[in-house]
Amino acid sequence: MLGNRPLISKGFDVCAKTLESGNGTVTTKLWKIFCDTPFLNATCDEYFANNNVSFIQGIPGVMSGILKENLFGNYLEKGNLVAKIGIATVEGPDDILTNSNRYVLADITSFFTLLVGIYFPSVTGIMAGSNRSGDLRDAQKSIPIGTIMAITTTSLVCILLLLPFGEGVNGNLVIGTLAWPSPWVIVIGSFFSTCGAGxxxxxxxxxxxxxxxxxGVVPILRVFGHGKANGEPTWALLLTACIxxxxxxIASLDAVAPILSMFFLMCYMFVNLACALQTLLRTPNWRPRFKFYHWALSFLGMSLCLSLMFICSWFYAIVAMVIAGSIYKYIEFHGAEKEWGDGIRxxxxxxxxxxxxRLDEGPAHTKNWRPQLLVLVSTDVEQNVEQPRLLSLTNQLKAGKGLTIVGTALAGTYLENHPQAQRAEQSLRKLMETEKVKGFCQVTISSNMRDATSHLLQASGLGGLMHNTVLVSWPRNWKQADDHQTWRDFIELVRETTAAHLALLVPKNIAAFPSNGExxxxxxxxxxxxVHDGGMLMLLPFLLRQHKVWRKCRMRIFTVAQMDDNSIQMKKDLTTFLYHLRIDAxxxxxxxxRCHICL
Incomplete structure (x- = not known):
């Protein structure tokens, strides 16, 4: 050491400035490196002249305080001078670094992500047991024990027996210097350890x-599911070899390590998240046998992984999470042929x-009121919907917001008509998908159509998520003398909706209504x-105008006044009322x- 600066031990054999030889003092090779002549009156480097040359222990040991010195980060840029903390040194304020090739310099720029990438390979095998669980005799017992033992062993080895390459002790491995019987033991062991991990x-x-x-989780990867007759994954092995x-x-471990660490951290984060969610949600099929497991450990692991990702590199962390989210959405829409369960569900x-x-705690406020529709449709003999435009009107009224239940009624018994009910439900789902109606469908079977419709009106919804509006088409052929039951059922439906305090929407000539494409x-x-209904008749056309079919139509409000009423004041009051409702009409x-009004 020269002052607090470690020297490269090449070019000199004696770690001293001068030596006593006989009756005189002679200079050493180290003197010749820092001075212009080998004589004692030579002009030397200022730092060399002001500081002494000393020895320090190359392998300081655990009790030397080296762990305390390295506890906090002290990152260096490439080419920075390495200095030993705690050794006295004399430096002038204007000293210029000379002979830098004789000092130990930082060969790379060090940062937190790089150090994580160096240590992280010691824990990347935590999923090795899970990946080969099919080859284990008792995976439930072997995986926890093997994983804990492997992580404990590798962590202790990496912490206590780090393998710093470079100018450690005369250019040799530090641990190799201590190895018995030969330093080649460490070299060979490192080689086979690397091969084993690979x-x-x-x-x-x-x-x-x-x-x-x-x-079939990811359809695009199906080709890699093929292999040899004995089950060896040939194509998957080729893909892994290419990666x-x-x-x-890339030929740079410093560039590869942060990327690998980021994806490993993200993998472990999602594993911990899945375990914590399964425990908190009390999923029946989640029954871990490891008796020391607790959801707080999984949550702590997830938090640490997420924090470490953003500490290492927020950019890489965001990119990795975007890639993971894209894969998840791809699997959600195009993959997952086998349903293994989903924590998000x-x-x-x-x-x-x-x-x-929460919805069932109290009635909804009038400001939050919107039509929650129960759409009653009828089906033909083939269980096809007879009024498809009724669902078009539903889409135009709802625009995907609120509750929509599309229901139909069948006459008969449940045991005999269950296949027809399934076909009717499939028909409703298909039509709802075609008309882009977001909601639920329900089929009710009873001894007659009147009772089935009544059951549908009473039983639809769940808790606070109930319908408040019934949408039903005007009955066909209601004037024909031989079809009294149709209009009687309709009148009963009107009476029941009134008794249930539900709004009733009855479109006439529904086939003439526009489709969603018009x-x-x-x-x-x-x-x-x-009839002054509190504003519902104003709300319905407003909702229709939110849809692209009716967007360019204007609203006109007609109200009726008697001859002795103040028509001008009525118009003014109604205009003010619409203004406060923020409705342009x-x-x-x-x-x-009066007699015409009664008619």
């Missing part, structure tokens, strides 16, 4: 890829139950506001005598 990945990763491909070769061709179920309980470039939506007052 072979472990080459045997575990292809099997995992083959299992994913055979299950490994790409890492080798469990969360949705718990959230839905909580929301339903567009009105002009026109009016006329509202005859005869034309107002017309129609004056009629």
């Amino acid at each position: 072979l472990q990945s080459l045997t575990g990763a292809p099997r995992l890829m083959q299992a994913i491909s055979r299950d 490994c070769e790409i890492g080798i061709l 469990g969360i949705s179920l718990s959230a839905a139950r909580y929301a339903l309980m 567009r009105f470039s002009e026109g009016h939506i006329d509202v005859w506001w005869i 034309e107002v017309e007052v129609v004056e009629m005598v």
Whole structure:
């Protein structure tokens, strides 16, 4: 050491400035490196002249305080001078670093992500047992014990016996210097350890890829599910080898390590998240046998992995999470032929139950009111919907918001008509998908159509998520003398909706209503506001105008006044009322005598 700066031990044999030889003092090779002449009156480097040369222990030991010195980060840029903390040194304020090639310099830029990438390979084998669980006799017993023992062993080895390459002790491995009987023991052991880790990945990763491909989780990877007759994953092994070769061709462990660490951290984060969610949601099929397991450990592991990802590199973390999200959405829409369960579905179920309980706590406020539709349709003999435009109107009224239940009634018994009910339900689902109606479908069977419709009206919905509006088409052929039952059933439906305090929408000539693909470039939506219903008749055309079919139509509000009423004041009041409702509409007052109003 020169002062607090370690020296490269090449070019000199004696670690001293001068030596006593006989009756005189002679300079050493070290003197010649830092001075212009080998004589004692030579001009030397200022730092060399002001500081002494000393020895320090190359392998300091655990009790030397080296662990405390390295506890906190002290990252260096490439080319920075390495200095030993705690050794006295004399430096001038304007000293210029000379002879830098004689000092130990940082050969690379060090940062937190790099150090994580160096240590992280010691824990990347945590999933090795799970990846080869099919080859274990008792996976439930072997995986926990093997995983804990493997992680404990590798962590202790990496912490206590680090293998720093470089200028450790005369250019040799530090641990190799201590090895018995020869330093080659460490070299050979490191070589076989590296080969073992690589072979472990080459045997575990292809099997995992083959299992994913055979299950059809990711359809684009199905080709890698093929293998030899004995089950060896040939194609998956080739893919793994190609990925490994790409890492080798990059030829920089410093560049590859952070990327691998990020994806490993993300994998472990999702594993911990899945375990914690399964425990918190109390999923019946989640029964871990490891008796020391607790959901808090999984949550802590997930938090640490997520934190470490963003500490290492927020950019890489966001990119990795975007890739993972894209894969998840791809699997959700195009893959997952085999349903193995989904933690997100469990969360949705718990959230839905909580929301339903909250909705049932009290009645909805009038400001939050919107039509929650129960759409009653009829089917023909082939269980096809007879009024498909009724669902088009539903889509135009709802635009995917709120509750929609599409129901139909069948006459007969449940045991005899169950196949017809299934066909009717499939027909409803298909039509709802075609008309882009988001909601639920329900088929009710009873001894007659009247009772089946009544049951549907009473039993639809769940808890606070109930319908408040019934949409039904005007009955066909109601004037024909031989079809009294149709209009009688309709009148009973009107009476029941009134008794249940439900709104009733009855479109007439529903076949003439526009489909979702049509567009009105002009026109009016006329509202005859005869009964003051609190504003529902104003709300319906407003909702229709939110849909692209009716968007360019204008609203006209017609109200009826008697001859002795103040028509001008009525129009003014109604205009003010619409202004406060923030509804843009034309107002017309129609004056009629009382007898005409009654008609």
